[in-house]
Amino acid sequence: MSYSSVRRALTFDDVALVPQFNNIPSRTEPSLETWLTRNRKIQMPLVNANMDTVIGDDLAEVLFKNGSIPLFHRFTEFAAQKEWVKKYRDRTFISAGIHNLEETRELLELGAIGVCIDVAHGHSDKMFRYVEAIKETHPGKEVIAGNVCTPMAYHDLVNAGADAVKVGIGPGAACTTRLVTGFGVPQFTAISDCAKIAEKLRVPLIADGGIKSSREVVIALAAGASSVMIGKLFAATTQSAAQKRERKEAGVTIMEAKYRGQASQDFQEDFYGGLKEKTVAEGVDFWMPVTGTAQQLIDTLLGGLRSGMTYGGARNLKELQRKAEFVEVTGTYSTESRPRPQ
Numbered sequence: 001m002s003y004s005s006v007r008r009a010l011t012f013d014d015v016a017l018v019p020q021f022n023n024i025p026s027r028t029e030p031s032l033e034t035w036l037t038r039n040r041k042i043q044m045p046l047v048n049a050n051m052d053t054v055i056g057d058d059l060a061e062v063l064f065k066n067g068s069i070p071l072f073h074r075f076t077e078f079a080a081q082k083e084w085v086k087k088y089r090d091r092t093f094i095s096a097g098i099h100n101l102e103e104t105r106e107l108l109e110l111g112a113i114g115v116c117i118d119v120a121h122g123h124s125d126k127m128f129r130y131v132e133a134i135k136e137t138h139p140g141k142e143v144i145a146g147n148v149c150t151p152m153a154y155h156d157l158v159n160a161g162a163d164a165v166k167v168g169i170g171p172g173a174a175c176t177t178r179l180v181t182g183f184g185v186p187q188f189t190a191i192s193d194c195a196k197i198a199e200k201l202r203v204p205l206i207a208d209g210g211i212k213s214s215r216e217v218v219i220a221l222a223a224g225a226s227s228v229m230i231g232k233l234f235a236a237t238t239q240s241a242a243q244k245r246e247r248k249e250a251g252v253t254i255m256e257a258k259y260r261g262q263a264s265q266d267f268q269e270d271f272y273g274g275l276k277e278k279t280v281a282e283g284v285d286f287w288m289p290v291t292g293t294a295q296q297l298i299d300t301l302l303g304g305l306r307s308g309m310t311y312g313g314a315r316n317l318k319e320l321q322r323k324a325e326f327v328e329v330t331g332t333y334s335t336e337s338r339p340r341p342q
Contacts, residue, residue, distance in 0.1 A: 011171075027303075031316045049071075096117050123156060143161060146208065
């Protein structure tokens, strides 16, 4: 392998969108409807990360209210997962790893509309066999599979039967996979590369990781994602399942939420009793300020998205993607873009 054969790849921070001609009279006009899976639409392109510090009953209710569909996590007792499915029968997704196939089938029988099968490296033979096994016994249920970051991996998961594919290895706020292993494709390039195949196969791409504000939401969708998966931002809301605490600073009480990666040592000690033999943690945990309600977050992100769509001259997300023109920017772009009161 020579250095000259190394390909350039970009993060969200490395690109900007070029404004297009706009004939949309109002920022409230663009439609945010999108496909979550190949057979199911949602009314906004935001879904929750299926993590234990993110999704619970309170956040699920807010997501339903806004036209999204919650993806419940698998990191709890099976009895609790069954209660979620019974409570939200025919309205929600469950999650699974690539073990306990019969438990997954039981939850689907109870009324889950589909399953999100996600592992750290989703481009694997075990993943293919698991997706195929679900589709063999439950062809009417929907399968979201991931995580991957290459077009070939996306293509192979679709061939195995996936109805949507999660794209993103390493960009999450609590993930250290890239630092530990050296593997992972910068998220903008991962999305845009996979989107070229997604357009042909017509199976939605879910951009998972790297969302810090509405800016990244707009860029991810313009690059070809059908929806974006959000962890940290939802975890920082009052309705998240994250552990909360109060802390005083200079006499002011600050509410904080605990966010952690599912591969962090903190999580693995809680759920598995410690790190698995011959493995290391590939995530971290940290406390962060609670930013407000989930509804406030959704309103902020969707408001920014609608504004972005008018700059892109787009009445819907497909038009945003069709008209998208990106430029590569330098590190000083973000400096020039920020307010400078002094």
